[in-house]
């Protein structure tokens with residue numbers, strides 16, 4: 033069996049070492065005689081797995097003690113609604129920064145709960161940049177400011193953290209969490225669906241400052257109430273036990289690579305060489321302004337879109353899969369999260385050069 037380099041945007045590649053460990057432990061977890069999947073979430077075995085996963089992600093991200101770390105369900109998309117439910121706290125408006133397709137969905141759900149003030153948007157520029165901070169029209173009485181540090185479809189990333197003063201800052205980190213160190217204390221809430229850089233689909237990481245929770249909209253279901261989930265160690269109902277176990281293995285793998293500083297060095301290098309290969313050719317093009325290019329998702333288009341199909345089938349034959357761009361934008365997209373080995377990026381660059389030579 034040979035594994036391919038899978039450039040999927042999500043669910044994405046997982047580290048091979050993690051998959052092998054899961055395989056070894058699948059039938060008999062640590063001598064317990066059953067799979068972790070088959071164990072009660074209230075039993076001491078699973079409780080220890082969940083506690084260790086929380087401890088490891090706290091350590092990796094340097095989460096301060098006054099923040100809760102929650103493992104929730106429903107994907108990042110559920111957070112689009114649970115954020116206003118929990119964070120409006122008597123206010124009626126929230127500021128949103130729109131830099132791509134996921135931000136648009138977050139806004140659409142938030143509008144069901146509050147007045148959304150579109151404080152900045154790059155939509156008129158086809159989401160090809162990040163609006164400069166001094167152009168943002170922030171409201172001082174907004175309940176919070178929401179933005180998307182990395183837009184997975186457009187491949188547009190903030191390489192800075194906005195300073196919103198006393199207004200709580202909320203970030204959808206789904207596709208760039210754990211790609212580099214971040215200063216969690218700058219944020220009120222960070223959330224991320226797991227299937228890009230954390231583990232398999234099914235669990236969503238939420239990190240929230242504890243003074244902001246407990247004052248929810250009256251119709252909020254209990255499982256969507258951060259304070260109740262924090263009180264219950266994210267086990268108000270049956271949690272996605274296997275996904276949490278897998279996330280825990282990934283956290284240990286990231287630690288073993290040298291933590292987030294080491295991940296940042298590798299990720300920056302991987303992205304840089306791929307963008308260089310694109311920029312140096314007249315055959316491929318990336319539409320995002322240089323200062324806002326994503327380290328995680330690299331979209332590129334072929335000068336002649338009639339060659340798209342052939343590019344993809346040749347790539348697949350070379351063991352490079354899932355390179356087609358999102359259906360809304362077309363072209364190609366290489367997602368190169370933490371688990372994509374540098375050799376995978378090298379192989380892609382080599383294939384692109386070869387393809388160009390044959391078709392330019």
Ligand SMILES: *Cc1c(COP(=O)(O)O)cnc(C)c1O
Pocket residue numbers: 042106107108109110134180182183184204205206207225226228
């Ligand atoms: C993938 C993604 C989502 C949606 O995640 P689900 O788990 O499918 O709900 C939201 N935001 C960003 C930035 C994403 O990349």
